Amino acid sequence: MEDANVVEANDGTISVASAFAGYQQAVQDRDHKFLTRAVEEAYRGVECGDGGPFGAVIVCDDEVVVSCHNMVLKHTDPTAHAEVTAIREACKKFNKIELSDCEIYASCEPCPMCFGAIHLSRIKRLVYGTKAEASIAIEFDDFFFSDTLRGTGFYQKAHLEIKMADDKRGHHNRAGIKVEILGNIKWID
Amino acid sequence: MEDANVVEANDGTISVASAFAGYQQAVQDRDHKFLTRAVEEAYRGVECGDGGPFGAVIVCDDEVVVSCHNMVLKHTDPTAHAEVTAIREACKKFNKIELSDCEIYASCEPCPMCFGAIHLSRIKRLVYGTKAEASIAIEFDDFFFSDTLRGTGFYQKAHLEIKMADDKRGHHNRAGIKVEILGNIKWID
Numbered sequence: 001m002e003d004a005n006v007v008e009a010n011d012g013t014i015s016v017a018s019a020f021a022g023y024q025q026a027v028q029d030r031d032h033k034f035l036t037r038a039v040e041e042a043y044r045g046v047e048c049g050d051g052g053p054f055g056a057v058i059v060c061d062d063e064v065v066v067s068c069h070n071m072v073l074k075h076t077d078p079t080a081h082a083e084v085t086a087i088r089e090a091c092k093k094f095n096k097i098e099l100s101d102c103e104i105y106a107s108c109e110p111c112p113m114c115f116g117a118i119h120l121s122r123i124k125r126l127v128y129g130t131k132a133e134a135s136i137a138i139e140f141d142d143f144f145f146s147d148t149l150r151g152t153g154f155y156q157k158a159h160l161e162i163k164m165a166d167d168k169r170g171h172h173n174r175a176g177i178k179v180e181i182l183g184n185i186k187w188i189d
Numbered sequence: 190m191e192d193a194n195v196v197e198a199n200d201g202t203i204s205v206a207s208a209f210a211g212y213q214q215a216v217q218d219r220d221h222k223f224l225t226r227a228v229e230e231a232y233r234g235v236e237c238g239d240g241g242p243f244g245a246v247i248v249c250d251d252e253v254v255v256s257c258h259n260m261v262l263k264h265t266d267p268t269a270h271a272e273v274t275a276i277r278e279a280c281k282k283f284n285k286i287e288l289s290d291c292e293i294y295a296s297c298e299p300c301p302m303c304f305g306a307i308h309l310s311r312i313k314r315l316v317y318g319t320k321a322e323a324s325i326a327i328e329f330d331d332f333f334f335s336d337t338l339r340g341t342g343f344y345q346k347a348h349l350e351i352k353m354a355d356d357k358r359g360h361h362n363r364a365g366i367k368v369e370i371l372g373n374i375k376w377i378d
Binding site: 072073076077078079084087088091092095096097098111112113114115116117119120121 | 268
């Protein structure tokens with residue numbers, strides 16, 4: 001038996017490698033779409049002067065629930081990072097304190113505070129555009145002198161799936177989107 | 190030369206041990222006063238059903254700026270922990286995004302999200318009542334399966350001074366206040 005996506009080997013095992021590759025591509029395309037939205041939010045936030053160049057989108061059942069950017073300056077609130085703002089708004093929208101059916105797309109690797117908020121809200125999946133180190137170039141280095149505060153991304157044991165969309169093997173370097181925004185925008189205090 | 194607080198030894202060095210002890214006691218008394226206020230806030234929050242049994246007080250120039258408790262249920266916001274709520278309110282009150290002249294007193298060791306918020310707000314000193322592990326007993330164990338998310342208290346390299354007021358050598362076990370509240374209050378979901 002053989003067709004485009006399924007291969008049966010001599011020992012009777014079935015390989016769905018090519019089907020899986022197709023699925024992976026679909027996931028990547030979907031992730032790229034929502035991540036692009038998060039990056040657009042980052043641009044929007046800077047344009048209107050609300051805060052730093054960071055965006056976050058919360059998705060449920062393939063629909064964007066909320067799309068937010070950093071509101072630290074607008075709200076005079078150092079906790080109003082894009083991810084925290086998105087979580088607050090999504091919880092208000094759903095009128096519940098947990099978002100276990102949701103995914104979050106962040107333009108940049110969340111800081112420890114935001115990662116904590118993502119964890120507390122039970123969001124099931126986090127996709128982010130570029131590593132936190134990219135922020136250092138524009139002096140968003142609040143946490144990065146402190147090694148013990150890192151490790152909140154790939155290396156922790158949270159309940160959620162975490163993906164950095166900076167795929168070195170892939171066709172698209174999604175981080176490029178964010179590196180571009182981080183590179184082009186000067187932070188104005 | 191000798192008086193109540195200063196001792197000059199044979200080699201001419203001067204000891205101010207007893208004066209320093211007096212200073213330490215004054216600091217402890219001050220810390221105890223504000224920490225008690227934070228614990229009272231924790232009780233208040235539970236009484237009015239706003240959220241979990243956690244309180245936080247922000248102090249500037251020996252004056253209480255804000256006194257807040259967990260508002261997660263009241264605001265349908267998983268980020269509305271006592272510390273985050275207090276930081277938001279203090280920033281609004283001062284109309285600025287940093288609180289470098291302030292101290293924060295928390296009834297319990299802050300979770301990573303709250304520690305992140307404290308760090309971002311530039312608060313200069315954190316005093317907390319009891320270790321985070323005490324929360325486990327009442328099922329506030331959101332973070333405690335994840336060792337890599339710990340170490341946000343004593344062991345990190347933040348700019349702020351951190352003190353746990355659970356002084357095993359001391360005359361008062363300040364943690365006792367909080368252990369009492371954690372032990373007596375059942376969490377109602």
